[in-house]
Amino acid sequence: NAGVTQTPKFRVLKTGQSMTLLCAQDMNHEYMYWYRQDPGMGLRLIHYSVGEGTTAKGEVPDGYNVSRLKKQNFLLGLESAAPSQTSVYFCASRRAVEADEQYFGPGTRLTVT
C-alpha cells in the first residue's frame, strides 16, 4: 500500500515551459487535492476533486489546470510556467467520510527560472 505518491519529486523549468505533475493514490479515496506551499504562507489550495471526472477551483487556481480521468489519479498542469509558480506542491486525498483526515504525498519541489 503506497498511499499517496507524486511524480516527479523535483523539477526545474524555464519560464514558458509546460509540465504535468502526477498524483496517484491506492486507497480508493474519493476526494483529491492539490496544494502549494510557500515560505510564510502555509498550504494554499489550488484545485480539488470530489470524484472521478469532477474538479473545482481552490484558493489560488490561476495558471493551473487539473484533470481527474481516473479515480486514483489527479493531474496538475502548468501550461506556461512562471517564476511565481516556484513552490513545493503537495497532493492529498481522503475518503468521503466526514471525520476523515487528508493523507498527503511527499511533495514536488518545482523551480521556474
Added chain:
Amino acid sequence: AQTVTQSQPEMSVQEAETVTLSCTYDTSESDYYLFWYKQPPSRQMILVIRQEAYKQQNATENRFSVNFQKAAKSFSLKISDSQLGDAAMYFCAYRSARLHRDDKIIFGKGTRLHILP
C-alpha cells in the same frame, strides 16, 4: 469565509519540557473539524491530532493534547515531554463538517517548533 490564524511563527522549547502552540479560527458554522498537522524536515505532512467541534472533550494522542475552546474559537496544541523528534513545522487546519461538493480544508501559516537539547 473561514480563516485560521497561528500567531507564533516560531517557538523554542527545552527538551523534556512542555510547549503550547496557539491557533485561532473564525467561522460562522457550528459543526466542523479541527486538525493539527506536523511537517518535519522530510516535508511529509503527518496528522498529529483531530478534534470534532461537537465533542466537548479535548482530544489527546499520547504526549499531544489540545485545548479546544469553541466559544473563543481557539484550538491550541500542547506537547508534553518534548523530544528532539518533535522539531517540525506545525499547521492548524479547519474543515467544515458538512459533506458537500465545496469541500475544502483551511490551513494556518504554521509555527516552526525548535527543540533545544
